Amino acid sequence: MDRAFERIPSGCAISGIMNVSGKRISGEKIITSISLMHDRSNGLGGGFAAYGIYPEFADHYAFHLMYQSERGRTLTEEFLNKHFIIERGEPIPTRPHPEITDPPLLWRYFLKAPEERLYKNHEPMDERDYVVEKVMFINDNIPDSYVASSGKNMGAFKGVGYPEDIGRFFRLEEYEGYLWTAHGRFPTNTPGWWGGAHPFTLLDWSVVHNGEISSYGINKRYLEMFGYKCTLMTDTEVVAYAVDLLHRRHGLPLEIVAKVLAAPFWKDIEKMEEEDKRLYTTLRQVYGPSLLNGPFSIIVANNKVMMGLNDRIKLRPMVWGRRGDFYYMASEESAIYEIEPSLDEVHVAKGGEPVIVRLKEGEQNG
Amino acid sequence: MANLIPPRFKVVIDYEKCRKCKRCVINCGFGVYSFSDRVIPDHKKCVSCQRCVAYCPEEAITIIENPNVFRPNSYWTMEERINIMKQASSSGMLLTGMGNDRPYKNYFDHLLIDACQVTNPSIDPLREPMELTTYLGSKPDAVKVKVEDGQIKLDTKIAPQIKLDTPIIFSPMSYGSISLNAHKALARAAKECGILMNTGEGGLHKDLYPYKDRIIVQVASGRFGVNQEYLDHSAVVEIKIGQGAKPGIGGHLPGEKVNREVSETRMIPEGTDALSPAPHHDIYSIEDLAQLIYALKEATNYEKPVSVKIAAVHNVAAIASGIARAGADIIYIDGFRGGTGAAPTIIRDHIGIPIELAIAAVDDRLRAEGIRNSVSIVAAGGFRHSGDVAKAIALGADAVAIGTAALIAMGCHVCQMCHTGNCSWGIATQRPELTQRLDPDWAAGQLINLIKSWSLELKEILGALGLNAIESLRGSRERLRGIGLTDTELAILGVKHAGR
Numbered sequence: 001m002d003r004a005f006e007r008i009p010s011g012c013a014i015s016g017i018m019n020v021s022g023k024r025i026s027g028e029k030i031i032t033s034i035s036l037m038h039d040r041s042n043g044l045g046g047g048f049a050a051y052g053i054y055p056e057f058a059d060h061y062a063f064h065l066m067y068q069s070e071r072g073r074t075l076t077e078e079f080l081n082k083h084f085i086i087e088r089g090e091p092i093p094t095r096p097h098p099e100i101t102d103p104p105l106l107w108r109y110f111l112k113a114p115e116e117r118l119y120k121n122h123e124p125m126d127e128r129d130y131v132v133e134k135v136m137f138i139n140d141n142i143p144d145s146y147v148a149s150s151g152k153n154m155g156a157f158k159g160v161g162y163p164e165d166i167g168r169f170f171r172l173e174e175y176e177g178y179l180w181t182a183h184g185r186f187p188t189n190t191p192g193w194w195g196g197a198h199p200f201t202l203l204d205w206s207v208v209h210n211g212e213i214s215s216y217g218i219n220k221r222y223l224e225m226f227g228y229k230c231t232l233m234t235d236t237e238v239v240a241y242a243v244d245l246l247h248r249r250h251g252l253p254l255e256i257v258a259k260v261l262a263a264p265f266w267k268d269i270e271k272m273e274e275e276d277k278r279l280y281t282t283l284r285q286v287y288g289p290s291l292l293n294g295p296f297s298i299i300v301a302n303n304k305v306m307m308g309l310n311d312r313i314k315l316r317p318m319v320w321g322r323r324g325d326f327y328y329m330a331s332e333e334s335a336i337y338e339i340e341p342s343l344d345e346v347h348v349a350k351g352g353e354p355v356i357v358r359l360k361e362g363e364q365n366g
Numbered sequence: 367m368a369n370l371i372p373p374r375f376k377v378v379i380d381y382e383k384c385r386k387c388k389r390c391v392i393n394c395g396f397g398v399y400s401f402s403d404r405v406i407p408d409h410k411k412c413v414s415c416q417r418c419v420a421y422c423p424e425e426a427i428t429i430i431e432n433p434n435v436f437r438p439n440s441y442w443t444m445e446e447r448i449n450i451m452k453q454a455s456s457s458g459m460l461l462t463g464m465g466n467d468r469p470y471k472n473y474f475d476h477l478l479i480d481a482c483q484v485t486n487p488s489i490d491p492l493r494e495p496m497e498l499t500t501y502l503g504s505k506p507d508a509v510k511v512k513v514e515d516g517q518i519k520l521d522t523k524i525a526p527q528i529k530l531d532t533p534i535i536f537s538p539m540s541y542g543s544i545s546l547n548a549h550k551a552l553a554r555a556a557k558e559c560g561i562l563m564n565t566g567e568g569g570l571h572k573d574l575y576p577y578k579d580r581i582i583v584q585v586a587s588g589r590f591g592v593n594q595e596y597l598d599h600s601a602v603v604e605i606k607i608g609q610g611a612k613p614g615i616g617g618h619l620p621g622e623k624v625n626r627e628v629s630e631t632r633m634i635p636e637g638t639d640a641l642s643p644a645p646h647h648d649i650y651s652i653e654d655l656a657q658l659i660y661a662l663k664e665a666t667n668y669e670k671p672v673s674v675k676i677a678a679v680h681n682v683a684a685i686a687s688g689i690a691r692a693g694a695d696i697i698y699i700d701g702f703r704g705g706t707g708a709a710p711t712i713i714r715d716h717i718g719i720p721i722e723l724a725i726a727a728v729d730d731r732l733r734a735e736g737i738r739n740s741v742s743i744v745a746a747g748g749f750r751h752s753g754d755v756a757k758a759i760a761l762g763a764d765a766v767a768i769g770t771a772a773l774i775a776m777g778c779h780v781c782q783m784c785h786t787g788n789c790s791w792g793i794a795t796q797r798p799e800l801t802q803r804l805d806p807d808w809a810a811g812q813l814i815n816l817i818k819s820w821s822l823e824l825k826e827i828l829g830a831l832g833l834n835a836i837e838s839l840r841g842s843r844e845r846l847r848g849i850g851l852t853d854t855e856l857a858i859l860g861v862k863h864a865g866r
């Protein structure tokens with residue numbers, strides 16, 4: 001992991017599948033979909049987020065860790081032992097793959113936050129804030145250790161390689177989830193490192209991103225003011241933290257979060273009804289620094305939602321479609337037809353207009 | 367000895383071309399020319415303001431630097447020696463106008479802006495929307511919304527915000543230091559461009575009342591012209607603590623500039639010196655400032671942002687943090703290149719720090735304390751072109767203020783003689799025969815053109831950066847690189863060296 005590369009621009013392919021009834025499917029389909037867009041990646045990064053894969057540990061935070069050294073593992077496990085109750089810790093199952101070389105040590109832990117520790121400055125502390133703080137600490141302070149994901153009943157599987165090879169390496173066809181997202185990466189100036197692959201996650205948020213965030217510099221500085229540490233050397237990281245800040249901490253609905261990340265133009269705000277005009281003017285005034293400027297299409301997911309979003313002048317492709325309870329999003333239409341030849345509907349996502357797909361009520365965790 | 371001081375400039379007249387029209391005699395505000403049979407210049411009075419050159423119909427006049435140089439000495443420059451001679455013959459403090467003209471390191475010229483190539487596309491401002499709209503005012507950390515009847519509605523009332531169509535405003539220049547026509551031009555241009563002009567500390571002439579939505583009124587240590595009516599005719603109220611050209615000292619408008627109109631506007635007797643005390647005599651510390659901020663908010667019903675203007679000095683970051691915590695909505699920071707109508711030369715040239723470093727230090731400090739949202743930063747002090755503006759914004763300023771550049775747009779030739787009140791261009795003077803030279807409509811047009819030009823260029827810079835909103839550049843130091851800077855300078859500016 002060469003920290004001299006502080007920021008790595010990249011092209012990419014993304015794909016997402018969600019069953020809104022919570023029906024779980026194996027990782028086979030998402031691998032097939034993303035592998036169709038092979039040429040959009042260059043073998044320097046691929047990854048997946050999977051939701052609903054750990055039903056037996058649904059109430060535990062599933063931490064996926066990447067270690068560059070045994071020392072990193074020792075130090076991190078010491079840290080986790082001190083701050084969490086570890087229900088189980090084990091290597092993430094992988095199979096040897098000719099295209100995947102030099103992987104880090106890959107471990108997962110199922111954790112609970114001890115109630116007696118949920119205090120900060122003698123004040124009760126939100127459990128999720130506690131978890132975020134620990135994730136930030138590991139990424140920022142413990143050498144050779146990176147948290148790949150930290151949500152409940154979900155996990156991120158990512159690394160250096162083409163996404164289909166990464167998928168096989170992690171044996172994703174053996175998992176079952178109701179929501180899958182995938183990413184194939186085309187970084188342009190890096191030897192590639194495992195922590196820099198997508199998805200980027202925090203708690204159960206995951207983000208896969210096609211594009212480059214030209215406003216990264218200020219997005220990063222803004223998020224740092226709220227305690228986020230941008231350590232993963234990739235612009236996409238800020239999306240995950242921005243969504244966490246705006247949705248979880250500031251309580252903004254996802255529709256509004258999308259309108260902060262890809263804000264309406266002032267000229268369009270001018271034309272709105274008085275009440276909306278006030279709302280959107282205030283949002284831009286207050287959240288200007290978290291506007292994501294530059295070309296992007298992203299799929300943001302958590303345990304209940306999959307959201308596709310394009311930058312406001314649509315500089316990157318994204319298509320979404322539906323067949324029954326299955327919703328699909330991808331950089332290319334063909335990547336959807338590859339796994340679902342007969343769609344009920346298919347649309348091009350509009351610039352700045354989020355496509356939000358929600359799990360039906362009461363069907364969480366499939 | 368006064369007579370022994372050599373002239374700084376020589377007026378060269380081509381008598382073969384001269385038609386003896388005496389236009390130069392009439393135009394010179396400094397009394398350089400007399401006429402007997404032919405035009406005779408008194409070189410010692412010439413300040414090279416170029417008015418006569420511009421208005422000579424025969425192009426018969428050339429001003430040159432006095433070729434009769436002192437024996438060259440790179441340490442004891444001609445200027446240093448002349449200054450000593452002046453003081454030895456007068457026992458006075460040397461005065462000057464305009465900003466610091468010494469060749470200190472200029473950080474703007476050691477910063478380079480990024481652009482997109484391949485991995486992200488640049489954006490064409492002629493074909494895509496490009497947003498410069500900027501709001502000044504205190505922002506909360508978060509917006510609250512509520513859902514009513516399936517509609518998402520705003521559930522936060524935020525502090526008053528002032529909209530700027532482009533992140534450039536006019537810096538404070540008082541009526542008194544400049545003419546009423548110049549003030550009118552600034553107000554008209556501010557209105558047309560959707561920006562702000564600033565009264566400076568000399569009060570607000572009633573002729574400018576119609577522009578009240580585009581005016582920042584200053585409350586300075588002399589309290590000139592301050593009453594309820596004054597506060598009511600403004601968009602922003604600004605407490606002036608200091609000025610980049612003369613940090614730590616007060617102001618002095620000589621009695622001869624205080625004519626009837628100036629006297630009415632400043633609310634002082636005609637012909638008396640207008641003396642601004644060095645400190646506000648009701649502000650001896652930060653808690654006193656907080657009281658004045660809230661007194662002004664009370665007086666304006668919490669409907670207007672309150673700005674606090676300070677000079678960039680060594681400890682500017684901590685001072686700015688204090689001002690933010692004292693309740694200011696805007697912090698206006700004036701760097702050491704900032705101009706003045708009159709200042710002691712020794713103060714202007716040796717006190718204060720560059721605005722570039724001040725912006726970076728203040729922005730960093732406010733972020734480190736998590737209070738950057740609570741104030742807007744307006745930076746001033748020597749912005750020469752839109753490149754300087756873009757760099758200042760990338761370093762962390764919300765908007766910039768321009769004074770000298772605005773004066774140049776109105777005809778100023780930067781002769782640095784504002785303090786004499788003889789401005790031949792009719793800007794920094796109250797002499798009626800001179801002030802009538804500045805047509806406020808023409809001058810407003812010049813200012814509007816300048817603001818439009820810079821705004822166009824800012825859009826072009828944003829497009830090259832692949833951005834379409836100014837807030838995505840603000841504080842985005844990742845898009846700047848330093849060139850020829852030390853590690854310490856880079857660390858203060860928060861930028862990497864070019865090539866990294």
